Amino acid sequence: MEESVSFLRNNIYYQQKRFEGIQSELLKLKVFYPDSVKYMDLLAEFYINFNMTDKAINLYQNIITIDSSNANGLYGLAFTYAKTGKYKEGYLYLLPS
Numbered sequence: 001m002e003e004s005v006s007f008l009r010n011n012i013y014y015q016q017k018r019f020e021g022i023q024s025e026l027l028k029l030k031v032f033y034p035d036s037v038k039y040m041d042l043l044a045e046f047y048i049n050f051n052m053t054d055k056a057i058n059l060y061q062n063i064i065t066i067d068s069s070n071a072n073g074l075y076g077l078a079f080t081y082a083k084t085g086k087y088k089e090g091y092l093y094l095l096p097s
Contacts, residue, residue, distance in 0.1 A: 003029065022046060037063045041072045048080060056080045068097070 006025045013021035026046055029039040044059035057080050063073030074093045081090030 019050070035066065037066055037070055037073065041076065044076055044080075048076075048083065053080050053084050064093075 006029055010022050010025050013019070013025070023043075023046060026039060026043040029036075030043055033039055040059045040063050044056040044063075047053070047056040047059070057077065060073050060076040060080060063070050064077070067073065078090040078093040081087070081093070
């Protein structure tokens, strides 16, 4: 899978407001590059924007399983938990380990 082509498609989907296309492309990238936290992070941000917080939390947890000090994963978990009203749970991810 060509990464640059996928991002071009995502730009087209965004302009056409075809958000399911964006999700599909991000899922393909995540499958094609399973150890790349970059695509997990992008997909989690997509889920947050569409209030799919459970899916976002799951992806951010996968990110910190791969890299326990990943700032995007830790901040993403804190932000997403706060968005769902679970402030104490989210705060724990901001504390130094």
